[in-house]
Amino acid sequence: MLRRCLALGAALILMAGLLTGCQAKAAESTVFAMDTVMSLTVYGGKGEEAVAEATELIYDLQNLLTATDENSPLYALNHAGGAWTTLDGDLLALLSDSQALCEKTGGALDITAYPAVQAWGFISKDYRVPGEEELTDLASRIDYAALELDLKGSRARLPEGMEVELGAVAKGYTGDRLAQLMAELGVESAIFSLGGNVQAVGSKPDGSPWRVAIQDPDGQGNLAIVEVTDKAVVTSGGYQRYFEQDGVTYWHILDPVTAAPARTGLQSVTVIGPEGLVCDGLSTALFVLGEEQGMAFWRDHPELGVELVFVREDGSVAITAGLEDSFTLGDGFTDREVQVLS
Amino acid sequence: MSRNAKLILLLLVLVGAACAAFVLLRPAGEGTVARITLDGKLVEEIDLSAVTEPYTFTVEGPGGFTNTIEVEPGRIRVREAGCPDQVCVNQGYISDGTVPIVCLPNKLVIEITGGGDSLDAATG
Amino acid sequence: MTPPPAKGARRLTRLALLTAIALTIFLVEAQLPPLTAVPGIKLGLANIVTVYAMFTLGPGDALLILCARVFLGAVFSGQMMTLIYSAAGGLLSWCVLLLLRRLLTREQIWLCSPVAGVFHNLGQLLAAAGVMKTWAVLAYLPYLVPAGILAGLFTGLCAQFLMARLDKLGP
Numbered sequence: 001m002l003r004r005c006l007a008l009g010a011a012l013i014l015m016a017g018l019l020t021g022c023q024a025k026a027a028e029s030t031v032f033a034m035d036t037v038m039s040l041t042v043y044g045g046k047g048e049e050a051v052a053e054a055t056e057l058i059y060d061l062q063n064l065l066t067a068t069d070e071n072s073p074l075y076a077l078n079h080a081g082g083a084w085t086t087l088d089g090d091l092l093a094l095l096s097d098s099q100a101l102c103e104k105t106g107g108a109l110d111i112t113a114y115p116a117v118q119a120w121g122f123i124s125k126d127y128r129v130p131g132e133e134e135l136t137d138l139a140s141r142i143d144y145a146a147l148e149l150d151l152k153g154s155r156a157r158l159p160e161g162m163e164v165e166l167g168a169v170a171k172g173y174t175g176d177r178l179a180q181l182m183a184e185l186g187v188e189s190a191i192f193s194l195g196g197n198v199q200a201v202g203s204k205p206d207g208s209p210w211r212v213a214i215q216d217p218d219g220q221g222n223l224a225i226v227e228v229t230d231k232a233v234v235t236s237g238g239y240q241r242y243f244e245q246d247g248v249t250y251w252h253i254l255d256p257v258t259a260a261p262a263r264t265g266l267q268s269v270t271v272i273g274p275e276g277l278v279c280d281g282l283s284t285a286l287f288v289l290g291e292e293q294g295m296a297f298w299r300d301h302p303e304l305g306v307e308l309v310f311v312r313e314d315g316s317v318a319i320t321a322g323l324e325d326s327f328t329l330g331d332g333f334t335d336r337e338v339q340v341l342s
Numbered sequence: 343m344s345r346n347a348k349l350i351l352l353l354l355v356l357v358g359a360a361c362a363a364f365v366l367l368r369p370a371g372e373g374t375v376a377r378i379t380l381d382g383k384l385v386e387e388i389d390l391s392a393v394t395e396p397y398t399f400t401v402e403g404p405g406g407f408t409n410t411i412e413v414e415p416g417r418i419r420v421r422e423a424g425c426p427d428q429v430c431v432n433q434g435y436i437s438d439g440t441v442p443i444v445c446l447p448n449k450l451v452i453e454i455t456g457g458g459d460s461l462d463a464a465t466g
Numbered sequence: 467m468t469p470p471p472a473k474g475a476r477r478l479t480r481l482a483l484l485t486a487i488a489l490t491i492f493l494v495e496a497q498l499p500p501l502t503a504v505p506g507i508k509l510g511l512a513n514i515v516t517v518y519a520m521f522t523l524g525p526g527d528a529l530l531i532l533c534a535r536v537f538l539g540a541v542f543s544g545q546m547m548t549l550i551y552s553a554a555g556g557l558l559s560w561c562v563l564l565l566l567r568r569l570l571t572r573e574q575i576w577l578c579s580p581v582a583g584v585f586h587n588l589g590q591l592l593a594a595a596g597v598m599k600t601w602a603v604l605a606y607l608p609y610l611v612p613a614g615i616l617a618g619l620f621t622g623l624c625a626q627f628l629m630a631r632l633d634k635l636g637p
Contacts, residue, residue: 364608
């Protein structure tokens with residue numbers, strides 16, 4: 001009798017285990033914000049609520065982070081003519097974090113490159129190639145260190161003629177805030193695709209890692225797949241926004257030293273790490289630095305916990321050692337050469 | 343029948359029923375389904391694996407443009423669009439869920455759910 | 467229950483004959499179009515021989531036939547990857563048969579085959595999980611378990627009828 005009861009119990013436990021798989025329903029939403037499309041997917045019982053709050057947060061952040069809207073705080077700071085501007089605490093903290101990241105990258109990332117980005121027409125889509133003199137002038141006005149932050153007084157100041165823009169870190173920061181929101185709501189499984197920035201919260205409902213594709217810079221396929229849990233995955237590449245003139249391709253990632261598109265032999269850089277803001281900023285900075293200096297940066301900063309994927313101009317791929325077990329080439333790309341760097 | 347036989351039979355039936363229930367109660371949506379949304383609102387859902395003859399239809403979005411969508415067995419694309427950048431047209435056909443077609447000016451998204459590829463998101 | 471093991475040439479002949487039959491059934495079944503879209507679902511007719519051997523010749527001989535069939539089947543079908551899956555499934559179901567042999571009588575073979583079928587599928591999935599280094603493949607389990615039960619029921623009944631006929635013929 002005892003044995004029969006045990007067997008029945010085991011069967012019931014097995015059945016319950018199988019049925020709980022049904023609860024892994026996803027709540028999904030598509031949000032148009034920050035000049036891109038974002039798709040939000042949250043698993044678990046609180047999915048609908050979490051997606052609704054996440055959508056609200058994205059809209060709030062969009063208003064906070066934009067520099068183009070005339071009513072935005074950044075627009076006010078950029079057009080204050082060198083005077084102190086009072087800013088919200090969240091924005092000030094983000095500016096401070098971004099500035100610290102700029103410093104860490106030795107200025108390869110610079111949040112004050114906005115006038116140069118505008119001059120090339122990447123904001124208005126009225127593309128043009130500025131002359132040499134103009135570029136020298138633009139480059140002289142790029143300096144993240146000139147941004148003064150008064151955290152106690154909740155205010156910031158910028159020399160006249162300079163402008164701050166958070167495009168290089170805004171989506172990454174949004175990812176961090178979304179991940180934080182999910183933690184507060186007790187969500188254990190969610191994935192956010194923020195216009196090319198991926199923020200993975202926890203793992204898939206079945207406990208396996210999220211499978212994130214890295215797009216091929218040349219086409220529409222998936223060059224590679226990385227498996228991640230609780231990480232941000234961000235790619236920067238010249239193919240994302242560019243124009244051609246007289247047979248030369250000019251892209252939106254500018255070298256702060258020259259104010260011209262950064263050419264370092266790379267098609268794209270993907271950064272995988274625990275913080276979205278860091279990954280977002282670093283993907284831009286490492287594209288500017290190139291593979292060799294980028295690797296030097298990676299070796300110097302193990303505390304950031306990031307791993308890198310470089311796609312070179314010849315199509316070959318280089319990954320950092322920590323990715324060896326979670327990186328696979330996509331279908332149709334298995335003949336690509338992959339070098340493991342350490 | 344012996345007690346052992348009865349016990350094993352009972353277990354088999356229970357486990358089989360549990361699995362069958364799991365399979366049957368799962369939300370439907372096998373096969374490759376294209377979801378077409380305008381500004382986040384679902385306008386059309388097409389089971390691409392059930393499409394036999396290619397056809398086209400046109401949607402008008404909040405951007406004030408139209409997108410002409412071409413549906414073929416297993417794949418879908420935007421054939422023509424009134425938007426200025428033509429990004430959606432240039433993207434061509436999609437047949438899996440990794441990279442949706444997005445027409446930003448018109449807030450049109452065509453995404454594919456279900457189907458073979460088990461990828462969760464894409465960066466780039 | 468089990469007759470005393472046959473010796474020498476008689477045993478060898480019987481083993482070879484059963485292996486040949488199992489192999490033939492296996493290869494013929496491999497040529498049939500798949501029953502469903504879910505990979506791994508098939509009748510597994512060759513297991514009739516394994517079950518038969520388990521109850522008439524004993525576990526040792528059944529294992530020999532199984533291993534020979536699995537190995538030669540992979541060689542002849544030219545798909546060495548199936549070797550891992552078949553071996554994992556086959557060995558796990560053999561272990562279960564070993565246990566069931568003590569719990570059930572010869573008249574209840576039809577019942578032990580579905581259990582073996584379930585464990586065969588479980589073994590295959592575990593092997594697949596090992597090969598692909600992900601537990602995600604276990605998501606197939608709810609599909610494979612009922613399939614294993616049905617297929618096992620079919621092969622079990624086949625084995626049952628087969629033995630009823632063969633018993634009349636004598637050893």
